[in-house]
Amino acid sequence: EVQLLESGGGLVQPGGSLRLSCATSGFSFSRYAMSWVRQAPGKGLEWVSAISGSGDSTYYADSVKGRFTISRDNSKNTLNLQMNSLRAEDTALYYCAKDRGNGGGSVFDIWGQGTMVTVSS
């Protein structure tokens, strides 16, 4: 069974940092691009960042570019998101999502349950 399990969320002050992780199992991790998608409380979905299967290519939404860094460890089947200079507007449930791998852009066929990040003083 394919599983994604996020961790690392919590309460952080504005300007602070947090590192999210997503432990995966049940599929050939290195073969698939992965993304982080967030959802602010009561709001819709916002794609945050993506990384290719090899880790060579990374992509970011303008709202997080320069502050967030996505990475992966294919030996540990783990996806990470380093979040620096956090702002109140980064408060959201952060989902780890697997790319379906059907070519082209990212369609997300498997999602984790999410980890909550709250940025507040």
Place this chain on the structure above:
Amino acid sequence: DIVMTQSPDSLAVSLGERATINCKSSQSVLSRSNNKNYLAWYQQKPGQPPKLLVYWASARESGVPDRFSSSGSRTDFTLTISSLQAEDVAVYYCQQYYSIPWTFGQGTKVEIK
């Protein structure tokens, strides 16, 4: 960025009746190279992560009931639930994956009338 706009924001449908959700993109998501529309639909039930329903605008994901269908091309797309069931109560999102940043519609909440 491609802006995705869904309509309506919410709708209430009687059990067994048809529900129709529209999604419009600010620019075409049809690729000339492979003649495919880079458009997906997701269902999100309360307290759960989104679930992929449709990709390539009309390809149903494995395990998705055939009462869910999707159509459209270029900038205009429709998700139809042919006979609404109680378990279909959810928020539905369209997403374009034609160009980065991948973007979602604002969501359409489907309820039982």
